[in-house]
Amino acid sequence: MKVRKAVIPAAGLGTRMLPATKTIPKEMLPLVDKPVLQYIIEEAVSSGIEDILIVTNRSKTAMDDYFDYYPELEHRLIRSGKDEMAHELRAVADMANFFYVRQRETKGLGHAIARARRFIGDEPFAVLLGDDIMMSEKPVLKQLIEAAEKYNCSCVGGQWVSDEMLPAYCTTDLAHVEGRVYDVRHIVEKPKPEEVMSNYAILGRYVLTPDIFDILDALPPGRNGEIQLTDGLAELCHQKRMVYVDFDGRRYDTGHLTGFLEATLDFALKHEETGDWLRNYIKEKAKTL
Ligand code: G1P
Numbered sequence: 001m002k003v004r005k006a007v008i009p010a011a012g013l014g015t016r017m018l019p020a021t022k023t024i025p026k027e028m029l030p031l032v033d034k035p036v037l038q039y040i041i042e043e044a045v046s047s048g049i050e051d052i053l054i055v056t057n058r059s060k061t062a063m064d065d066y067f068d069y070y071p072e073l074e075h076r077l078i079r080s081g082k083d084e085m086a087h088e089l090r091a092v093a094d095m096a097n098f099f100y101v102r103q104r105e106t107k108g109l110g111h112a113i114a115r116a117r118r119f120i121g122d123e124p125f126a127v128l129l130g131d132d133i134m135m136s137e138k139p140v141l142k143q144l145i146e147a148a149e150k151y152n153c154s155c156v157g158g159q160w161v162s163d164e165m166l167p168a169y170c171t172t173d174l175a176h177v178e179g180r181v182y183d184v185r186h187i188v189e190k191p192k193p194e195e196v197m198s199n200y201a202i203l204g205r206y207v208l209t210p211d212i213f214d215i216l217d218a219l220p221p222g223r224n225g226e227i228q229l230t231d232g233l234a235e236l237c238h239q240k241r242m243v244y245v246d247f248d249g250r251r252y253d254t255g256h257l258t259g260f261l262e263a264t265l266d267f268a269l270k271h272e273e274t275g276d277w278l279r280n281y282i283k284e285k286a287k288t289l
Contacts, residue, residue: 001124001148001149001152002049002123002124002149003048003049003122003123003125003126003145003148003149003207004048004049004050005049005050005051005052005053005119005120005125005126006044006049006051006052006053006125006126006141007053007055007113007116007119007120007125007126007127007128008037008041008044008049008052008053008054008055008125008127008128008129008130009055009103009109009112009113009127009129009130010025010027010037010054010055010060010063010130011055011056011057011060011102011103011106011112012026012106012130013106014026014198014255015256016255016256016257017029017255017256017260018063020089021107023057023059024062025060025062026130026131026222026237026254026255027040027060027063027065027130028063028064028066028116029254029260031133031199031229031254031260031263031264031267032107032207032267032268032271032274033262033271033273035066036130036254037054037063037066038092039133039134040067040130040133041067041095041096042095043128043139043140043141044096044126044128044133044141045095045096046139046142046145047139047141047142048142048145049096049125049126049141050096051096051097051099052098052099052121053099053100053101053116053119054099054100054101054199054207055100055101055102055103055112055115055116056100056101056102056103057102057103057104057106058102058104063100064098064100064152067092067093067095067098068093069090069093073086073089074084074086074090077089078172091211099114099119101116101119102115103113103115106215107221107226107274108214108221108222108224108226108227108228108229108232109129109226109227109228109230110219110222110227110228110229110230110232111129111216111226111227113212113216113229113232114216114217114227115160117210117213118175119237120210120213121210122210123210124148124154124207124208124209124210125207125208125210125244126137126141126144126145126205126206126207127205127206127207127208127229128205129202129204130254131204131253131254131255131259132203132204132205132246132250132251132252132253132254133251133252133254133263134249134250135163135249135250135252135266135267135270136246136247136248136249136250137249138248138249140157140205140247140249140251141205141207142260143157143180143247143248143249144156144157144205144206144207144245144247145192145207147207147243147245148207148243151177151181151241151243152235152241153209153240153241153242153243154206154207154208154211154212154236154237154240154241154242154243155206155207155208155242155243155244155245156172156184156187156202156205156206156207156227156233156242156243156244156245157202157203157204157205157206157244157245157247158201158202158203158205158244158245158246158247159201159203159245159246159247159251160198160199160200160201161198161199161200161201161203162199163199165201166191166196166199166201167190167191167192167193167281168190169190169202169203170188170189170191170202170230170267171187171188171189171195171196171197171198171199171200171201172184172186172187172197172198172200172201172202172242172244173185173186173187173197173198174198174200177243180243180245180246180247180248181243181244181245181246182200182246183241183242183243183244183245184233184237184244185192185237186234186237186238187202187230187233187234187237188193188230188234189222189223189230189231190223190230190245200244201247203229203231203247203251204251205247206229206233207238208233209236209240211236211239211274212232212233212236213237215232215235215239216229216232217229219231219232219235224242225258250266252266256270265278
């Protein structure tokens with residue numbers, strides 16, 4: 001199994017981050033000096049992905065503009081001696097082959113993924129959710145792709161989450177295989193207390209076989225009246241083998257204000273231009289709190 005294509009659903013209305021996201025797509029909010037979406041794409045590319053489909057909507061053209069060339073700006077930068085930044089901008093657009101499809105109706109994550117059918121054709125593919133930003137030694141998607149290739153099946157990635165957070169995610173019924181890998185027996189989206197099977201949730205990373213498309217097309221609306229990807233995965237894991245990787249790395253939920261601030265701080269602390277400055281600033285600030 002070789003995974004070359006990825007789908008990034010980015011058609012949501014960003015209602016959890018208003019008012020900032022009224023006119024700026026939440027995927028374009030800056031995390032230190034890059035938009036959130038760029039981190040996701042860098043993870044995909046460093047995991048071996050070549051072709052990326054972004055599922056977008058009519059109000060989010062800033063995303064395709066960002067992954068395009070901008071000759072006027074590049075010339076201006078070069079004329080003023082900022083060649084390095086000009087090359088950096090071009091490198092962003094050249095990172096992968098970018099494709100776009102619009103989700104014309106907001107009908108849920110499963111519906112968004114189903115828009116990718118023609119692009120994917122008959123090969124396995126990755127899905128990366130834009131809210132979940134990872135900081136890890138080995139890219140999280142790469143950890144999943146390695147497991148999908150080893151076991152020759154679909155693979156979902158996640159971690160243990162607290163009882164309080166679990167109802168916002170999903171719950172899985174798992175059977176240990178080896179190391180960080182488990183077989184998936186069942187999944188339930190946004191579980192009620194009596195539906196909880198384990199605290200291992202799926203957190204924004206998937207490697208799926210194209211079998212998912214027939215399943216999604218036949219799926220009735222689930223939680224919130226939306227076509228849920230998780231309901232499709234529950235069906236897929238009953239039909240064929242699916243493994244779960246308890247991935248190694250720190251995950252940030254940038255779809256929430258607090259998660260976004262945690263990510264901003266941690267990435268700024270790691271950044272070579274801002275790390276030392278921020279460390280000193282926090283130490284000074286802490287004295288006054
Ligand atoms: C989505 C998925 C859910 C997953 C979560 C975190 O939920 O439906 O299964 O656990 O992302 O990746 P949402 O954040 O869209 O409510």
